[in-house]
Structure formats: C-alpha cells, structure tokens
Amino acid sequence: MANPAKKHKLNVPGPWFCTDPDDDSGEGCIACNVCYTGAPDFFGEDEDGNAYIKKQPKAPEELALCQEQLEACPVASIGTNG
Numbered sequence: 001m002a003n004p005a006k007k008h009k010l011n012v013p014g015p016w017f018c019t020d021p022d023d024d025s026g027e028g029c030i031a032c033n034v035c036y037t038g039a040p041d042f043f044g045e046d047e048d049g050n051a052y053i054k055k056q057p058k059a060p061e062e063l064a065l066c067q068e069q070l071e072a073c074p075v076a077s078i079g080t081n082g
C-alpha cells in the first residue's frame, strides 16, 4: 500500500498521490511508465521517469481509469488516501 508520508513532491493536492522513488519501504515508483501512459491526463512523468499526480480524478470514469493504474502499478506506488 502506498505510503502517504512519502509523497512525490510534484503531486497536486488531493486524495490521489504517487510515492517518492526514494521511499526506502520498497513502495517507491520504479518508472515503469504504466500509469502515465495508461492515464496521461492524470499521471505525469518527472525528469527521472517517476510518476506523480498532475490532475486529481473526479468523474466516475476518471476515477475508474486511475483505479486501473493503481491496480496495475507493480510496486503499489499509487495511493488514494493522501
């Protein structure tokens, strides 16, 4: 489960977040590109290829799309309780 204490600094405010790749708990983004290619309106890519939330999803279809990325993330680096 993504650690809300280790958010990427570029996440926009709101419940959805990505965790910092330096997170030593093993939850940090590994720049696999799944989320920002699957939902590019909501997930951004920083200069190192690590993900952050650039827009919070609100509509049901937006939430469903982001939930798909959360479930697809191989290292549980996406959270929704931040």
Ligand code: SF4
Pocket: 018, 028, 029, 030, 031, 032, 033, 034, 035, 036, 049, 050, 051, 069, 072, 073, 074, 075, 076, 077, 078
């Ligand atoms: S799916 Fe997970 S590991 Fe892959 S880029 Fe997104 S946050 Fe990072």
